[in-house]
């Protein structure tokens with residue numbers, strides 16, 4: 551379905567849980583999260599019903615995110631159900647990778663074709679500092695496993711933060727050169743308004759490209775399978791690619807193709823927007839498929855034209871990144 555700015559919206563990002571086994575400083579408070587209670591979270595059966603109805607308004611790709619999608623019990627079953635929907639072209643996940651290696655084979659068997667891993671440092675000590683817990687080795691094992699299972703293309707999401715990990719940009723490029731991995735450098739966004747976010751910690755894509763250019767030449771823009779916001783490049787004879795997600799300095803909202811569902815069943819037209827439609831309440835009130843499909847089309851119709859994150863998140867906006875799903 552097209553929104554009011556003639557953008558075709560066919561991609562639904564679903565936050566399947568607001569819980570996580572890590573505490574990335576830019577995403578989740580160290581003390582963890584408020585327990586919203588079992589009954590306030592969408593049941594997997596409810597998520598499946600909502601996704602099935604979303605196909606009626608043209609959703610053809612679903613990405614499961616969170617929080618950490620792999621901490622949600624029976625997530626494999628949900629993947630299998632979504633993958634089996636006749637209209638669905640792709641089901642993918644974005645994960646921190648900690649639990650992935652042990653689940654990889656069953657996830658693949660369920661129909662998971664692609665996985666994006668978040669990894670902000672290639673140095674174990676620093677990884678632990680940024681994520682608050684967890685072992686980098688679990689993520690590298692996960693990536694090795696995904697490669698072995700042929701889940702290509704495998705993408706690595708790296709949020710670049712000044713004074714935190716910006717001295718590793720060239721190490722990440724080398725990784726993309728030596729392995730068939732698609733590293734995407736992401737600009738730090740003020741989503742969630744955590745104290746760790748500071749404007750001067752944000753490194754722009756132009757600054758990142760300048761650093762990459764010191765050692766590598768980037769070749770013509772490529773399309774890597776997927777329909778996310780990254781602009782991708784080949785690096786002289788490398789096996790993988792390097793991509794850039796310029797959410798702040800050069801937003802890609804004119805090409806936006808997505809809506810989002812939160813773990814507590816709210817439908818969001820935009821990562822940044824404050825407007826949400828209450829799907830959970832509709833389910834509780836026994837809404838028909840038609841009524842729910844109408845809520846999906848309303849969210850698409852009313853999608854804002856762009857974000858205004860440059861103006862800050864706003865103290866009145868209580869949502870955090872782990873609730874929205876990135």
Ligand SMILES: Nc1nc2c(ncn2[C@@H]2O[C@H](COP(=O)(O)OP(=O)(O)OP(=O)(O)O)[C@@H](O)[C@H]2O)c(=O)[nH]1
Nearest residue numbers: 644666705707736776777778779780795797821876
């Ligand atoms: N500003 C903005 N950032 C986004 C949006 N979607 C994803 N991102 C950010 O881009 C990064 C990568 O997102 P992923 O979850 O890997 O998804 P994707 O890039 O759509 O995935 P592919 O389909 O594989 O290209 C995350 O840090 C997200 O927060 C969006 O609509 N707007």
Ligand SMILES: C[S@@+](CC[C@H](N)C(=O)[O-])C[C@H]1O[C@@H](n2cnc3c(N)ncnc32)[C@H](O)[C@@H]1O
Nearest residue numbers: 616617618644645646668707738739871875876
């Ligand atoms: C919220 S996480 C959820 C999925 C999973 N737990 C993971 O980390 O991949 C999704 C993506 O959002 C990114 N992210 C979180 N907070 C961000 C911020 N403030 N700015 C930019 N990206 C952010 C993460 O790096 C991750 O790639």
Ligand code: SF4
Nearest residue numbers: 570572574577617646
């Ligand atoms: S970015 Fe992902 S792994 Fe890190 S705290 Fe947020 S949800 Fe968890």
Ligand code: SF4
Nearest residue numbers: 803806820821856857
């Ligand atoms: S910030 Fe909002 S409008 Fe822009 S690309 Fe993301 S979801 Fe789309």
